Amino acid sequence: MASKKLLTVFGATGLQGGSVINSILGDPKAAAQFSIRAVTRDPSKPSAQRLTANGVECVVADMDDKDSLRSALKGAYAVFVVTNFWEKMNADAEIQQGKNVADIAKELDVQHLVWSSLLNVTKLSGGKLDKVLHFDSKATVEEYIRQIGIPASFFLPGLYMSNIPGRMMRLNPAANEFMLGLPIPGTSPIPLLDTAADTGKFVKCILLNREKSLGKRFLGATDYYTPEQIVDDFKAVKPASGQGAKFSELPTAVFKGILASTGLSEDLQEEMLQNMQLMPEFGYYGNESLTESQSILDEPLTTWKEFVAKTPVWADLH
Ligand SMILES: NC(=O)c1ccc[n+]([C@@H]2O[C@H](COP(=O)([O-])OP(=O)(O)OC[C@H]3O[C@@H](n4cnc5c(N)ncnc54)[C@H](OP(=O)(O)O)[C@@H]3O)[C@@H](O)[C@H]2O)c1
Numbered sequence: 001m002a003s004k005k006l007l008t009v010f011g012a013t014g015l016q017g018g019s020v021i022n023s024i025l026g027d028p029k030a031a032a033q034f035s036i037r038a039v040t041r042d043p044s045k046p047s048a049q050r051l052t053a054n055g056v057e058c059v060v061a062d063m064d065d066k067d068s069l070r071s072a073l074k075g076a077y078a079v080f081v082v083t084n085f086w087e088k089m090n091a092d093a094e095i096q097q098g099k100n101v102a103d104i105a106k107e108l109d110v111q112h113l114v115w116s117s118l119l120n121v122t123k124l125s126g127g128k129l130d131k132v133l134h135f136d137s138k139a140t141v142e143e144y145i146r147q148i149g150i151p152a153s154f155f156l157p158g159l160y161m162s163n164i165p166g167r168m169m170r171l172n173p174a175a176n177e178f179m180l181g182l183p184i185p186g187t188s189p190i191p192l193l194d195t196a197a198d199t200g201k202f203v204k205c206i207l208l209n210r211e212k213s214l215g216k217r218f219l220g221a222t223d224y225y226t227p228e229q230i231v232d233d234f235k236a237v238k239p240a241s242g243q244g245a246k247f248s249e250l251p252t253a254v255f256k257g258i259l260a261s262t263g264l265s266e267d268l269q270e271e272m273l274q275n276m277q278l279m280p281e282f283g284y285y286g287n288e289s290l291t292e293s294q295s296i297l298d299e300p301l302t303t304w305k306e307f308v309a310k311t312p313v314w315a316d317l318h
Pocket of ligand 1 (some may be wrong): 010014015017039040041045061062065082085097134158159160207
């Protein structure tokens with residue numbers, strides 16, 4: 001049997017990278033083609049230990065330290081790269097991390113780089129929404145990857161379904177009713193992704209279909225859901241607890257106040273507000289259909305109803 005191609009996975013201990021590893025290992029065809037090298041800064045953390053226990057090679061590297069990336073990418077045929085804006089909350093740092101990996105991938109002749117990207121909201125909105133830095137930064141790295149000419153594909157995750165239970169949608173104890181409160185109309189289209197389960201379904205097929213995928217963007221979402229649909233589906237799956245559940249369009253000041261109470265700075269409150277406004281005003285994906293991106297898949301994606309039924313956060317609800 002021909003030897004396997006090496007796939008280096010950044011973010012292996014996190015949601016997106018972890019999903020990529022699970023999908024490759026769980027698919028006989030992909031597992032026969034690829035061996036995996038997982039990157040972490042801390043091999044002693046439980047999520048890294050679990051990978052090692054499952055026979056996955058773990059290497060220590062830090063996207064802030066370009067030299068450390070050579071050992072992570074040495075001999076790699078492909079690489080999945082995700083950066084975590086929210087760790088430093090600094091766009092320049094995120095751009096530098098992405099460029100560091102891209103530079104070393106180019107130097108070591110990696111044949112397929114899959115970058116976890118997002119759109120440039122400043123450009124998409126003609127400058128109106130110019131504070132969504134964690135989107136713009138990823139788009140800047142995408143542009144850099146295209147410019148330096150690495151064979152690459154771009155995976156653009158939708159809004160995480162896991163952001164909703166207990167966070168965007170919570171029990172209002174005074175009314176004993178669940179409320180989804182967002183600063184946008186209830187008819188706004190929100191592309192939702194079950195990140196842990198479904199990132200890997202896309203990335204696996206992108207890797208297995210390299211020729212078809214090179215240079216392309218893949219919009220990573222199950223569907224566009226409106227806030228009203230999100231609430232209705234919740235009520236359908238949890239009819240007892242969901243009674244009276246509502247969507248509420250929050251005034252911007254109230255939305256920012258909620259974020260302020262979690263300690264988010266004024267700049268980041270504005271960033272999150274504009275991130276929300278993007279969806280009704282210009283579209284999270286510039287109003288593009290998901291059909292072409294999904295045509296590469298070989299297994300179904302998780303619906304919001306299925307996610308509601310399985311999420312541990314709402315396991316006690318009926
Ligand atoms: N929430 C949403 O709705 C949404 C939607 C679209 C995109 N996103 C984007 O998703 C990204 C986060 O991805 P995720 O959810 O998969 O992250 P996550 O679960 O929080 O995990 C972060 C991963 O990044 C790795 N990492 C962080 N800094 C690193 C560094 N300097 N060098 C090497 N590895 C590093 C961590 O590895 P170790 O700690 O093990 O080293 C960890 O595996 C963010 O940039 C966010 O903007 C989020």
